[in-house]
Amino acid sequence: MxxxxxxxxxxxxAGVAATGLPAFAQDxxxxxxxxxxxxxxxMGWSYQHDQxxxxxxxxxxxxxxxxxxxxxxxxPDAERAxxxxxxxxxxxxxxxxxxxxxxxxxxxAKFPDVKFEHxxxxxxxxxxxxxxxxxxxxxxxxxxxxxxxxxxxxxxxIGSFPIPEVIQGINAAYIHAKKANPDVKMSVVWAYxxxxxxxEADAAAALIADGVDVIMxxxxxxxxxxxxxxxxxxxxxxxxxxxxxxxxxxxxxxxxDNWAPYYIERVGAALDGxxxxxxTWGGIDSGMVEIGEITDAVPAEVKQxxxxxxxxxxxxxxxxxxxxxxxxxxxAWLAKDEVADDGTLSGMNFYVDGITAEMxx
Amino acid sequence: xxxxxxxxxxxxxxxxxxxxxAVLATMIAGGLLFAALGTDPFEAIRAIFWxxxxxxxxxxxxxxxxxxxAPLILIASGLAVGFRAGIWNIGAEGQYIVGALSGAxxxxxxxxxxxxxxxxxxVVMGALGGLVWGLIPALLKVAFGVNEILVSLMLVYVAENLxxxxxxGPLKNPDGFGMPGSxxxxxxxxxxxxxxLAGTGAHWGVVAALIAVIFTxxxxxxxxxxxxxxxxGEAPRAARFAGVEPKRLVIFCLGLSGAFAGMxxxxxxxxxxxxxxxxxxxxxxxxxxxxxxxxxLHPVGVLLAGLLMALTYIGGDVAQLMLQLPPAAIQVxxxxxLFFLLGFDVLTNYRIRxxxxx
Numbered sequence: 001m002x003x004x005x006x007x008x009x010x011x012x013x014a015g016v017a018a019t020g021l022p023a024f025a026q027d028x029x030x031x032x033x034x035x036x037x038x039x040x041x042x043m044g045w046s047y048q049h050d051q052x053x054x055x056x057x058x059x060x061x062x063x064x065x066x067x068x069x070x071x072x073x074x075x076p077d078a079e080r081a082x083x084x085x086x087x088x089x090x091x092x093x094x095x096x097x098x099x100x101x102x103x104x105x106x107x108x109a110k111f112p113d114v115k116f117e118h119x120x121x122x123x124x125x126x127x128x129x130x131x132x133x134x135x136x137x138x139x140x141x142x143x144x145x146x147x148x149x150x151x152x153x154x155x156x157x158i159g160s161f162p163i164p165e166v167i168q169g170i171n172a173a174y175i176h177a178k179k180a181n182p183d184v185k186m187s188v189v190w191a192y193x194x195x196x197x198x199x200e201a202d203a204a205a206a207l208i209a210d211g212v213d214v215i216m217x218x219x220x221x222x223x224x225x226x227x228x229x230x231x232x233x234x235x236x237x238x239x240x241x242x243x244x245x246x247x248x249x250x251x252x253x254x255x256x257d258n259w260a261p262y263y264i265e266r267v268g269a270a271l272d273g274x275x276x277x278x279x280t281w282g283g284i285d286s287g288m289v290e291i292g293e294i295t296d297a298v299p300a301e302v303k304q305x306x307x308x309x310x311x312x313x314x315x316x317x318x319x320x321x322x323x324x325x326x327x328x329x330x331x332a333w334l335a336k337d338e339v340a341d342d343g344t345l346s347g348m349n350f351y352v353d354g355i356t357a358e359m360x361x
Numbered sequence: 362x363x364x365x366x367x368x369x370x371x372x373x374x375x376x377x378x379x380x381x382x383a384v385l386a387t388m389i390a391g392g393l394l395f396a397a398l399g400t401d402p403f404e405a406i407r408a409i410f411w412x413x414x415x416x417x418x419x420x421x422x423x424x425x426x427x428x429x430x431a432p433l434i435l436i437a438s439g440l441a442v443g444f445r446a447g448i449w450n451i452g453a454e455g456q457y458i459v460g461a462l463s464g465a466x467x468x469x470x471x472x473x474x475x476x477x478x479x480x481x482x483x484v485v486m487g488a489l490g491g492l493v494w495g496l497i498p499a500l501l502k503v504a505f506g507v508n509e510i511l512v513s514l515m516l517v518y519v520a521e522n523l524x525x526x527x528x529x530g531p532l533k534n535p536d537g538f539g540m541p542g543s544x545x546x547x548x549x550x551x552x553x554x555x556x557x558l559a560g561t562g563a564h565w566g567v568v569a570a571l572i573a574v575i576f577t578x579x580x581x582x583x584x585x586x587x588x589x590x591x592x593x594g595e596a597p598r599a600a601r602f603a604g605v606e607p608k609r610l611v612i613f614c615l616g617l618s619g620a621f622a623g624m625x626x627x628x629x630x631x632x633x634x635x636x637x638x639x640x641x642x643x644x645x646x647x648x649x650x651x652x653x654x655x656x657x658l659h660p661v662g663v664l665l666a667g668l669l670m671a672l673t674y675i676g677g678d679v680a681q682l683m684l685q686l687p688p689a690a691i692q693v694x695x696x697x698x699l700f701f702l703l704g705f706d707v708l709t710n711y712r713i714r715x716x717x718x719x
Contacts, residue, residue: 039688069681071688074640076633080425080675084682087418102545102635122538162529163540192525192639347538360529 030092030271032056033085034068035078037097042195044220044240045257046070049096049119052259056267064267074099082107086114092270094263095119104128115275117266119259120165122346124277131262134283135165136172136345137313138255139216140320141291141306142237143173145252146214147180148302149235155186156207158217158224160194162360164348166218171352172320173216176309178354187212188357197223208234215250225250235297242292253306254292261287281342284314321345326353365711375709376657382708383701384669390701391694400684408683409676409694422679424562426671428633431570432457432625434667436649438573439621441658442581443614447594450615452498452513453622454646455520456491460623461630462527463490465637468552469532469543479551483627484565491623492616494520499615503608509615517646525639532637543637546630554632566628570667573621578660590614622646651699673698 034053038046053066067090069081078100085093086107094117095104101121108116108128116128124130146155155177159166170188177184187210189203200219204227207215215236217224222243228234228250236246238254262282269275282288291310294303312318323334328351334340351359388410392402413422436453443450450456464483471479498512532543546552554564581587593600593610601607625645634641652670656662677691707713 067682067685069678073643074638075636075643076428076629077643077678079633081678081682083421084418084678087421088682098540099542099638099640102547106547122540161541164538 029063029065030267031088031090032064032066032267032270033088033090033093034066035072035081035085035093035095035097035100036068036070037072037074037099038070038195038220040068040070042220043222043243044195046096048241048257049094049259052263053094055260056263059264060267060271063271072097072100075103079103079106082116083110086111091115092267092275093117115270122279124279126277129266129275129277129279131266131280131282133257133288134281135255135257135289136168136320137283138289138291139169139172140176140313141253141309142216142255143176143178144180144309145237145294145298145302145306146173146216146235147177147184148305149252149298150177150181150184150214151233152211152213153181153183153185154210154212155184155214155216156204156210156212157186157188158200158203158207158215158219159188159190160218161192162190162349164346167348167351167359168345169216169218170355171348174355175320175325175352180305186355186357188355190360191219193219195220197221200224201227204228222246238292244292247293248295249297251295252297253294256290256292258287258290281346284310285316327351328353328355328359362716364714364716365707366714367711368709371709379705379709380655380657380662380666380702382705383698386701386705387694387698390697394690394693394697395686398686398690400686405680405684405686408680409673409691412679412683413672413675416679420560422675424556424560425675426668427562427567428564429674430667430671431564431567432629432645433649433652433670434570434664435566435573435625435628436618436622436646437652437656437663437667438570438577438660439618440649441653441656441660441663442577442590443618444653445581445594445658446590446610446614447597448611448614449510450495450498450513450618451510451650452494452516452646453618453649454642454644455513455517456494456619456622457626457629457646458517458520458524458642459494459626460487460491460620461626461641462524462532462637463487463623464627465543465546465630466527466532468546468549468631469637472544472549472552475551477551480554480565480631483552483631484569484624487623487627488620489623491626492620494623495615495617495619496612499612502611502615509611513615521642524637524641528637528639528641541639545635547632547635552631553635554628564628564632566625566632569624569628571664574660574664577663581660622649655699655702670695 036046036049040046040050053068057066072078072081082103092115096119098120101118101123104116104118105123108125112127118128118130120132121130157170174186191199191203193199200221201223204215204224208231213234215224215228215234217239220240225236225243225246228236234250235252236250238251240257242254242256243251294306319339321340323338324336325334327333330353388406392406395405396402440450440453464487467483467486494516497516498509501507501512502509529541533541534544557563589605592603593605630637652666653663656666673695680686681688
């Protein structure tokens, strides 16, 4: 399984003892290492993490020194990359893919004085912290815009893998599209890849041929954007990075993974000796999930609604998973005004009622 | 004017000299590439070829060399036997996957039972899984004359889909919060293929790779079967007169290479990798084809070629980390190695004469 997918398991959260590691004597700059699952030039997932790396360099200057290894396959190669970084004297290491999880745990056990940060994982220890973003918050905004703007009432969704992170996004998008437009139908196509321009283009073409005029993607390439542009009257949303080169249309807005604030905070904590292991699940409020500019292709009143939704999610007044909600097939899930808990969300393996697509087994 | 004159028989001296020449030429051309990228070429070459063996953290990297080389050598040993006979198993990657799945299935099925018999039984299952996957193209060739290159290659894609299905479905870790991927066999003592001596990297797969080298050496160079295999590859008609049964040879070669690849997959999934995931196969089955040819289809050559290939991987990673070279440059470097090897092969089979055509 490639990288991300998440989980701030409540159990794991409770299990993390807030033990402060003693600040170590620092001679020379703090060496901070990164491993990426893709190339830094993927313009999506790994690119955004590298933006975060550059942000800490700009913030801390010569107090730190960073190195990265890109395109690291998950499994033994990741373990070797992490070990090499630790042997090279890196004291804080960011592993930016879900699939690196067990490798991080193995290496962290061998280097107790090195701090590890693992993106989207659910295993923590004294020197392993985890972090992840509530991407579903951005999906709610996309769903609203999609529901308001579709003319064919058909929305297409290109999924990567049927894992909780992606399923949360599909559900959040559907709930808010349906709220905006009760006639909306959603089709889901699985690419079984995080980054495969050819497959993503095929998926987009198939959806467009089926009459879809809004495409959402949980894959990182701009291929679906290009297909939508070709087709003309189809709108899309930037994924992971802003994908602004396709604005103002087809890309009408985007969900940007912005790791910079978190990285700056954690490196700062490592520098002043206050770093502790923790599990972070950041959203729009913390800046980890950023909504890209909503272009003029979106009607003004829809844009206003979207901005109101962003504000209410950010302030905590509104949770995208608020009852009454049923699971697909009619089973009760959330009562009126009940809000989904993080534990259920992070293990989400069901569609909400109304989605006609079938969950892949 | 340069003229190529075919040698009556391939030159034995050149056969062994060309790999060394190829490595040297790769160093020079690769050095130019690294220089063009703004990296000190001598540092880059040192990082790739020297640091993993004798550099500051070499005690760790030497072990990793074995981890990386073992599956390559084990698979390539099997492939080389078939290639000698002119039987082209291109699908070792698929046999590797199915071997891993078979053994892991047994372990995950019996989890959490602890018994000393589990790991040996997994090895047998791994070999059987690879054997069965290798026998499919063999039987199709024997029964219907279907080309084994195509069938074995296409079965890789079938195996990859089977792997994804297993990682997302039947073998998924029930305690994994719905995430794909199996339980980690490293945390299941009876099923774990551990380091035999801490820090050496040597696990049972390394032992198996050495045994495979010795086994194929005896088979190919000390046994009548090896003679038949070589004759079948070099002179098929003569082989038939000598009483070689071609169908049996196809089944033997594909079965053997399949079983070796399956075992390699099992040692990997139970050891360094630990988990059945959809990206478990790292291309060892394909790289092993290069290793087999780089090693001249000779068991000892395969051993050395596997180590060299592993060195370019580990060293490539070191160069990436230390000098921040892009991984694509390292891959070009690895590609050069194969390119020069094939290029210099001309010297093995031909003599070069400068000057006018006589």
